[in-house]
Amino acid sequence: MGAIFRYFDRRTDRAYAAQLNSFLGGLTLMTDDEIAELVVFATHVRHGLEAAGTTVLDPFTLMVKKPGAETQLTALAINLQKQGNTTAYAATAVWVHSLRAANRQTLRPPVAQMWRELRRGFPLVAQARDNIRARVGTEVEISDATALPLGLAA
Template sequence: MDSTYSRTLSFLWAGKPSIFHYFDRRTHRAHAAQLDSFLSGLARMTDEEIAELVVFATHVRHGLEAAGMMVLDLFTLMVKKPGAETQLTALAINLQKQGKTTAYAATAVWVHSLRAASRQALRAPVARIWQELRRGFPHIAQARERIHARVGTDVEISDATALPLGLAA
């Protein structure tokens, strides 16, 4: 199993017909497929487009931190707020349904990162997400200016290159 939570549930279900294992495998496959799709999208983006995503993901992170979700320390967040992944996933789905693709993508960065904190098998692909995002780091200041010109919002970018603990590739 990938996490302490999964090992605990496995212990509780030991010797019993395990529908848990069925749903766990199904969830893992779904998350892995979403992650692969997200990575493919990042690979097709230019460095400048990646930089804009980094700026928006930083803006989302600041909002999450203001709400008490310290997403740069994902493992601690999973312990202190066990429902954080569910809340963040619901937010991302809602943004996607509303057609807010940029906000969805920025939130998806954190959804995938949070999932990797609880599933060892997802850590390498999520580290690749952060590797792709690093392509945009040299262009963050210009991306911030383009975003400001387009939407009139200033975004704090002084810590935009911060990486979540344990996921740096």
């Protein structure tokens, strides 16, 4: 039984790594302004998750307290992607990848790289919020937009 589990576990690792590397590749192609908007939307998603009791900024504790959180968040991201809401999908994917890294050590280095890419947008977050407000009419709280998940951001 152990061999079967290891086979599927390695297969899952490879699938998650491929998804993360694809996401990371997209981030490297984005401008700092585009990254800043993603950070604003990811912060908005995070605030919604926190209001529902899912503290993604402490992913290791979250995975102990709510082991199904990553699965639920992944399902949300997939639904957003199916609906064609790429912005909400990308903002949610930031947290999906962060939670997956809390469970899978092999994902921690690329997730740290993801956060290094996201930090490029930190200096432009206020401007991005203003652009989003003017374009979409959505008000987003950004006071803690530069917060990093514990243990994952190098």
